[in-house]
Amino acid sequence: MPQRQKPNEIFTPELVKILKIFGLISIGLVLLLSFFNSKRANNSGDDLTFRMTSSSRLYFFNVRALNYDRESRLDAGMVLFRHGKREISDSQPTLDLVIILNSQKDEAYLYLEPVNTDWPLQIRSFKAGKEKVFQFQNSNNSDFLMYVRDLEPWIADDAEFELKKDSNWISIWSKPKEKKALKTTLEDFFRLINEGE
Incomplete structure (x- = not known):
């Protein structure tokens, strides 16, 4: 009959020491990594791309909204904000x-609103020998966010923009106050959806 080992013989002092060290390092690593976990997993199935937090919404309403012209759309349950220093013609x-703030869903959206022109839009941008033509269709919130992300590097570089109407190219966003209003609107929107500083 084989002889059984006693528990004292299985857990030698060296093995106990190694298990203690491994256990303490594991617990320490879990605690350390938990401090750097700023994003939580989204298991709800909801799209949080446009989600506002209460603090970002309050900051916008109490501090930033003063720079905007406000339009309430009661039919849609939304409030539209257009920067007060934009070009009006x-x-x-x-x-x-x-x-656009949708308070029912706690979401914020960006919209490119054509004034005295209509969809589809053709926008030409040029800066330092580079030129790009953008083609935009009237679409949904995700597409508008994608359009703005395409324009954002050109806006940040103070590029010149032109909008095509019929067969003519008309300069838009050309004055310094318009460029600043455009950048401010982008900053405020990305702060609302927690992508800003």
Whole structure:
């Protein structure tokens, strides 16, 4: 009959020491990594791309919204914000960047609003010998966010923009106050959806 080992013989002092060290390192590593876990897993199935937090919404309403013209759309349950320093014209074609707050869903959206022109939009941008033409269709919130992300590097570089109406190219966002309003609107929107500083 084989002889059984006693528990004292299985857990030698060296093995106990190794198990203690491994256990303490494992617990320490878990605790350390938990401090750097700023993003939580989203298992709800909800799209959180446009989600606002209460603090970002309050900051926008109490501090940033003062720079915007506000339009309440009771039919849709949304509030539209257009920067107060944008170019306003009764006849000249332009493009407004609008922040839309949907308080029922706690979401914020961006919209490129054609003024004195219509969809589809053709925008030409040029800076330092580089040129790019953008083609935009009237679409959904995700597409508008993608359009703005395409334009964002050009806006940050203070590029020149033109909007095509019929067969003519018309300058838009050309004045320093318009460029600043455009950048501010982007900053405020990305802060609302927690992508800003």
